[in-house]
Amino acid sequence: MKTVIAAVAATLIAGSAMAAGHCAAGKTLTEGKLTIATGNPAYYPWVLNDAPEAGEGFEAAVAYALAEEMGFAAEDVTWTRTSFDQAIQPGPKDFDLNMQQFSITAERDKVVDFSAPYYTAPQAVLTTQDIFVAGGTSATMAFLKEVQWGVVASTTALPVVMEQIQPTKSPLVYDDNANVIAAMQAGQIDAALFDLPTALFTSAVLMDNGAILGQFDPAAAENPDQFGALMPEGSALKACVDEALDALKADGSLAAIEAEWLQEATGVPLIK
Amino acid sequence: MPGPRLSLRGVTKSFDDVAVLKGIDLDVGRGEMLCLIGASGSGKSTLLRCMNGLEPVDDGQVLLDGIDIAEPGFDLGPIRQQIGIVFQSFNLFPHMTNFDNVCLAPRRVLREREDSLRPRVEALFERFGLGAHMRKYPDQLSGGQQQRVAVIRALAMKPQTMLFDEITSALDPELVGEVLDVLRKLRDEGITMVLATHEMGFARELADRVCFMDQGVIAEEGPPDMIFSAPEKERTRKFLASILR
Amino acid sequence: MTRRAAYEARQRRRANLIAGGSTVAVLLLVIVLVPLAPGWEAVRASFFDGEIFLRTFPDLARAFLLDVAIFAWSVPMIFAMGLAIALARGTNNPALFPLRIFGAVYVDLFRGIPVVLLVYLVGFGIPGLGLPRPWNSPYIWGTVALVLTYSAYVAEVLRSGIESIHASQRNAAICLGLSERDTMRYVILPQAIRRVVPANMNMLVALQKDVALLSFIGPVEILRQAGIFKSLLANFTPYVVAAVIFLCVTVPATRYADYLMNKDRNARS
Ligand SMILES: Nc1ncnc2c1ncn2[C@@H]1O[C@H](COP(=O)(O)OP(=O)(O)OP(=O)(O)O)[C@@H](O)[C@H]1O
Ligand SMILES: [Mg+2]
Numbered sequence: 001m002k003t004v005i006a007a008v009a010a011t012l013i014a015g016s017a018m019a020a021g022h023c024a025a026g027k028t029l030t031e032g033k034l035t036i037a038t039g040n041p042a043y044y045p046w047v048l049n050d051a052p053e054a055g056e057g058f059e060a061a062v063a064y065a066l067a068e069e070m071g072f073a074a075e076d077v078t079w080t081r082t083s084f085d086q087a088i089q090p091g092p093k094d095f096d097l098n099m100q101q102f103s104i105t106a107e108r109d110k111v112v113d114f115s116a117p118y119y120t121a122p123q124a125v126l127t128t129q130d131i132f133v134a135g136g137t138s139a140t141m142a143f144l145k146e147v148q149w150g151v152v153a154s155t156t157a158l159p160v161v162m163e164q165i166q167p168t169k170s171p172l173v174y175d176d177n178a179n180v181i182a183a184m185q186a187g188q189i190d191a192a193l194f195d196l197p198t199a200l201f202t203s204a205v206l207m208d209n210g211a212i213l214g215q216f217d218p219a220a221a222e223n224p225d226q227f228g229a230l231m232p233e234g235s236a237l238k239a240c241v242d243e244a245l246d247a248l249k250a251d252g253s254l255a256a257i258e259a260e261w262l263q264e265a266t267g268v269p270l271i272k
Numbered sequence: 273m274p275g276p277r278l279s280l281r282g283v284t285k286s287f288d289d290v291a292v293l294k295g296i297d298l299d300v301g302r303g304e305m306l307c308l309i310g311a312s313g314s315g316k317s318t319l320l321r322c323m324n325g326l327e328p329v330d331d332g333q334v335l336l337d338g339i340d341i342a343e344p345g346f347d348l349g350p351i352r353q354q355i356g357i358v359f360q361s362f363n364l365f366p367h368m369t370n371f372d373n374v375c376l377a378p379r380r381v382l383r384e385r386e387d388s389l390r391p392r393v394e395a396l397f398e399r400f401g402l403g404a405h406m407r408k409y410p411d412q413l414s415g416g417q418q419q420r421v422a423v424i425r426a427l428a429m430k431p432q433t434m435l436f437d438e439i440t441s442a443l444d445p446e447l448v449g450e451v452l453d454v455l456r457k458l459r460d461e462g463i464t465m466v467l468a469t470h471e472m473g474f475a476r477e478l479a480d481r482v483c484f485m486d487q488g489v490i491a492e493e494g495p496p497d498m499i500f501s502a503p504e505k506e507r508t509r510k511f512l513a514s515i516l517r
Numbered sequence: 518m519t520r521r522a523a524y525e526a527r528q529r530r531r532a533n534l535i536a537g538g539s540t541v542a543v544l545l546l547v548i549v550l551v552p553l554a555p556g557w558e559a560v561r562a563s564f565f566d567g568e569i570f571l572r573t574f575p576d577l578a579r580a581f582l583l584d585v586a587i588f589a590w591s592v593p594m595i596f597a598m599g600l601a602i603a604l605a606r607g608t609n610n611p612a613l614f615p616l617r618i619f620g621a622v623y624v625d626l627f628r629g630i631p632v633v634l635l636v637y638l639v640g641f642g643i644p645g646l647g648l649p650r651p652w653n654s655p656y657i658w659g660t661v662a663l664v665l666t667y668s669a670y671v672a673e674v675l676r677s678g679i680e681s682i683h684a685s686q687r688n689a690a691i692c693l694g695l696s697e698r699d700t701m702r703y704v705i706l707p708q709a710i711r712r713v714v715p716a717n718m719n720m721l722v723a724l725q726k727d728v729a730l731l732s733f734i735g736p737v738e739i740l741r742q743a744g745i746f747k748s749l750l751a752n753f754t755p756y757v758v759a760a761v762i763f764l765c766v767t768v769p770a771t772r773y774a775d776y777l778m779n780k781d782r783n784a785r786s
Contacts, residue, residue: 085747089563105749107749111563153745156749158745171737172736173745174733175733182637185645186640186641186642186644187647187649188641188653189735324692326688326692356692357692363688363689365689365704376695376704377694380699381693426693
């Protein structure tokens with residue numbers, strides 16, 4: 001009887017879309033499916049139209065490329081949504097991978113696992129046209145020290161502002177990008193630090209009078225802001241994800257995805 | 273000034289179509305002590321409340337020194353200082369000391385200065401045997417003591433007329449004596465008083481005149497000797513028989 | 518010692534023994550049983566990390582001072598506004614009828630809107646109309662949002678207090694010749710306010726917690742600071758620190774208020 005069940009099971013597995021014997025086999029939440037989490041909502045240009053299933057947007061595209069590399073067909077990718085807190089709280093997780101611009105930090109790495117970085121984000125200064133003009137189009141550090149900063153609490157922007165810019169007024173802190181923009185439009189803050197793609201999108205689409213003051217050179221940063229896919233601590237999948245990412249980097253497909261979805265990011269002046 | 277201190281002419285009052293006072297005519301002379309007696313619900317309290325304007329009358333006149341205070345729209349503020357009223361349930365202000373209870377109105381209404389008010393109020397407390405209780409709160413006193421504080425509070429406004437509504441009915445019999453003494457003193461001072469009471473002893477001993485109220489009218493009035501010994505009306509006789517057994 | 522005093526002392530000793538014994542037993546059960554739960558290790562590491570506790574405590578305590586400051590400047594405004602609205606709602610003067618309507622609308626409106634929403638609406642919305650600095654400060658407009666909501670509640674509490682004072686008190690005051698105004702000020706209000714102290718204490722405890730909502734529009738108070746630490750350290754211990762700091766203030770404050778009320782009651786009975 002046992003042998004019969006085993007035989008049936010083996011046939012089923014072999015017959016599924018997943019290549020048997022691949023490294024991800026048996027390591028996902030649901031056998032044969034890859035569950036990927038993103039933000040709620042997910043923002044441009046990481047995910048277009050808040051619809052990751054379409055594979056449009058940088059993170060959505062990377063997600064499908066990763067899945068394919070690991071042997072999952074596109075229809076075997078399941079999407080779910082989490083907040084930052086849900087991603088790092090103790091206890092079992094309901095995703096295999098979580099991609100929402102998580103910066104890799106040593107402290108976070110103690111509690112959860114990160115894949116190898118899939119993007120190194122330059123930090124950019126978002127501001128309004130008025131400030132943009134007042135500060136002169138090429139911003140100096142001295143100018144940046146004097147303005148009122150606003151940042152999103154759960155990002156690494158706050159330590160960057162505090163350590164690299166050391167502003168004279170303490171920064172105001174918000175829950176998400178939308179609130180930072182509201183505060184900027186209410187005239188309560190002058191400048192905000194985002195990763196460059198987010199800053200570009202915000203300035204162009206979400207704000208009437210947004211402007212990018214410049215970007216910090218990621219190569220010059222002590223700890224460049226690198227995004228990694230988040231996984232539960234001790235995830236068995238990590239090795240497979242890293243392996244797949246390496247392959248995507250080696251054959252140039254990651255660079256191609258970046259060029260396709262984040263192409264505006266070039267051409268923003270550096271802040272010195 | 274000649275003439276009665278207080279005159280009521282054809283006063284009527286109803287609550288929701290129930291006529292409580294059905295045409296009261298009454299004069300209270302200067303320095304007179306008038307007692308209102310009558311069955312429960314006969315309208316004694318209502319009549320007293322109409323006398324100082326607390327209850328607006330439906331029709332008729334309430335003349336204080338010849339001035340109609342029942343005229344609709346009449347400003348009763350100044351009148352209330354001249355007519356003190358003491359209720360059955362004391363109604364002291366529980367959040368103030370007895371002393372402050374008494375001083376509040378002289379301070380706020382008479383604008384009396386503290387240096388003249390203080391000795392005056394202290395003297396009042398002493399006179400009514402409450403010198404030791406001035407700094408206490410009302411609920412630290414016995415019922416009889418509280419009732420005396422209520423009288424002092426009304427007197428502190430130097431009224432020429434005092435209305436008392438069954439001020440002894442909430443008291444134990446042994447406390448009634450205290451209050452009775454107070455009334456005697458006031459009578460000797462020549463203050464005009466109207467007193468609603470169920471204590472026939474009171475009425476007999478103190479009153480210059482007794483009014484018997486029945487179903488919203490003054491059924492009979494006269495000196496206490498006459499009312500208690502030889503009432504003319506049948507219903508007066510019945511009432512007295514019922515309460516004196 | 519009288520026979521009665523001796524008996525009462527014996528009873529008290531017995532009660533204390535039982536209370537102490539059962540408390541120790543419950544604590545022991547919690548201390549022994551909770552760590553046996555399978556997820557305990559993970560929870561302990563995420564919520565009760567001693568090293569993170571010590572490291573974040575000073576910054577969180579400093580951030581808490583902002584909560585205290587916002588609380589301290591809001592409370593007088595809340596009570597002044599609440600009192601004004603309560604009085605406006607109680608006015609009988611026909612000339613002041615619009616004021617009465619205003620009071621009713623005010624209370625319905627601001628009690629009906631969640632505080633968070635009002636913080637966003639007022640905190641971002643009004644400055645967005647184009648106020649210059651410093652008049653567009655989130656501190657100002659966040660405070661306004663708190664005052665609007667809480668004064669609506671306080672107004673209702675005060676009004677119920679005013680209505681609970683028996684009409685005979687008002688009558689007594691009026692018969693003494695006091696004006697409506699003086700009657701309210703010296704007779705009705707002092708009693709009404711005393712009567713609603715417990716309800717207002719609860720309100721203040723709730724306010725102390727809602728002060729944290731101002732962080733949604735920028736100010737870095739203790740909960741926001743804890744959130745910042747949480748995302749930097751990927752650990753929830755800073756929230757536990759914040760909770761401990763909150764309790765250190767709210768528990769003694771409520772106990773003290775209880776004590777004051779008991780004292781007041783005992784002094785007068
Ligand atoms: N505010 C009121 N609303 C409605 N009815 C009232 C009101 N005050 C008094 N009444 C009614 O008026 C009638 C007379 O009441 P009142 O208090 O004057 O009687 P009383 O002679 O003082 O009686 P008692 O000796 O019991 O005090 C009663 O039937 C009472 O129910
Ligand atoms: Mg009566």
